[in-house]
Amino acid sequence: MMKSYLCVGAGFSGAVIARELSEKGHTVHVIDERSHIAGNCHTERDEKTGIQIHRYGPHIFHTDDQQVWDYINRFTVMMPYVNRVKATYKGKVYSLPINLHTINQFFGTCMSPAEAKDFIANLGDKSITDPQTFEEQALAFLGNDLYQAFFRGYTLKQWGMEPTELPASILKRLPVRFNYDDNYFNHRFQGMPKNGYTEIVEKILDHPNIQVSLGTAFESVDRSEYQHIFYSGPLDRYFQYAHGRLGYRTLEFREIRATGDYQGTAVMNYSDLDVPYTRITEHKYFTPWETHEDTVCFEEHSSLAGENDIPYYPIRLVNEKALLDQYQALASQELQVTFVGRLGTYRYLDMDVTIREAIDLAKAHLAVAGKVGL
Numbered sequence: 001m002m003k004s005y006l007c008v009g010a011g012f013s014g015a016v017i018a019r020e021l022s023e024k025g026h027t028v029h030v031i032d033e034r035s036h037i038a039g040n041c042h043t044e045r046d047e048k049t050g051i052q053i054h055r056y057g058p059h060i061f062h063t064d065d066q067q068v069w070d071y072i073n074r075f076t077v078m079m080p081y082v083n084r085v086k087a088t089y090k091g092k093v094y095s096l097p098i099n100l101h102t103i104n105q106f107f108g109t110c111m112s113p114a115e116a117k118d119f120i121a122n123l124g125d126k127s128i129t130d131p132q133t134f135e136e137q138a139l140a141f142l143g144n145d146l147y148q149a150f151f152r153g154y155t156l157k158q159w160g161m162e163p164t165e166l167p168a169s170i171l172k173r174l175p176v177r178f179n180y181d182d183n184y185f186n187h188r189f190q191g192m193p194k195n196g197y198t199e200i201v202e203k204i205l206d207h208p209n210i211q212v213s214l215g216t217a218f219e220s221v222d223r224s225e226y227q228h229i230f231y232s233g234p235l236d237r238y239f240q241y242a243h244g245r246l247g248y249r250t251l252e253f254r255e256i257r258a259t260g261d262y263q264g265t266a267v268m269n270y271s272d273l274d275v276p277y278t279r280i281t282e283h284k285y286f287t288p289w290e291t292h293e294d295t296v297c298f299e300e301h302s303s304l305a306g307e308n309d310i311p312y313y314p315i316r317l318v319n320e321k322a323l324l325d326q327y328q329a330l331a332s333q334e335l336q337v338t339f340v341g342r343l344g345t346y347r348y349l350d351m352d353v354t355i356r357e358a359i360d361l362a363k364a365h366l367a368v369a370g371k372v373g374l
């Protein structure tokens with residue numbers, strides 16, 4: 001017998017789950033309150049220039065997960081792309097993530113890998129044996145000078161608080177290298193979809209058992225029509241903010257248009273505290289296989305999300321964690337709803353992890369539903 005499911009949100013979580021269920025013969029209704037699919041991965045071609053724009057900020061696909069890589073390649077051609085980021089600090093440009101080039105640039109040296117390793121080890125604060133905060137992690141491994149230059153200002157702008165208040169896990173996203181490898185990621189697979197992320201999600205959703213309704217808020221839908229719901233909207237919103245609001249950082253993108261080239265690379269970080277934005281992305285550099293005469297850039301400004309702002313980064317501090325516990329307790333009582341994705345579980349998730357979890361959750365659900373004969 002065909003069963004009917006509701007997926008709330010047409011980002012990677014909702015789309016991947018819908019696809020898994022639909023391929024097993026179930027009918028799935030996917031709703032999204034926005035007028036487009038693909039959530040914050042949404043890309044679209046700029047009308048004037050034809051450049052592929054990452055509407056909600058830069059997304060680079062990278063993973064160590066062979067299955068997820070195969071999955072994404074079912075729906076698009078992944079073009080070779082390596083994320084190489086630069087940083088401007090006090091009027092100079094450096095290579096990121098911190099690598100041998102950065103170290104030699106910053107200290108005006110020409111150290112070998114072994115020399116740099118010793119040098120940086122000496123700068124590290126040895127009194128910090130078990131770093132808990134972002135700052136402790138940076139000071140323990142890099143010392144104060146590199147921390148101040150590349151992390152403190154950027155992080156204050158990005159998170160709106162001192163790195164002493166942030167968990168070490170945020171810094172652990174970034175590698176430090178003692179060679180000239182300036183690949184921002186350590187993962188085995190990396191690439192950019194040939195025609196953008198929206199097309200991938202469109203293809204994932206392109207199945208006869210899937211119906212998509214855009215401009216449709218969860219609150220406006222009759223839930224009784226569905227036997228189970230996969231909800232990728234904000235967790236606190238599902239419960240009408242009963243315990244208060246979970247904190248998010250939001251982003252504002254200020255567009256810059258120019259002829260020719262603007263900055264000569266996809267991502268330039270700005271680590272000075274007195275520069276109001278965190279980074280500038282030049283979109284055409286995300287598709288190096290295309291040629292465009294003109295250019296479109298986004299200056300990225302981060303701030304605390306207000307009630308009507310788009311939530312981007314979950315702020316997982318002590319207060320939020322306590323609130324999250326309360327919402328998770330409520331969520332565990334909702335037996336007909338599975339909470340998924342970045343907003344549904346309130347986590348800082350990369351695209352590959354989102355896809356992996358969506359596949360696993362759909363499979364686990366089908367296995368259990370099959371056993372209890374639903």
Ligand code: UDP
Nearest residue numbers: 087150151152154155158170171173174269
């Ligand atoms: N970060 C930093 N300086 C940089 C880049 C990153 O201090 O030049 C810190 C910052 O706190 C940021 C975190 O490292 O939030 C993770 O950086 P990533 O580039 O992974 O952030 P995303 O691209 O997800 O915004």
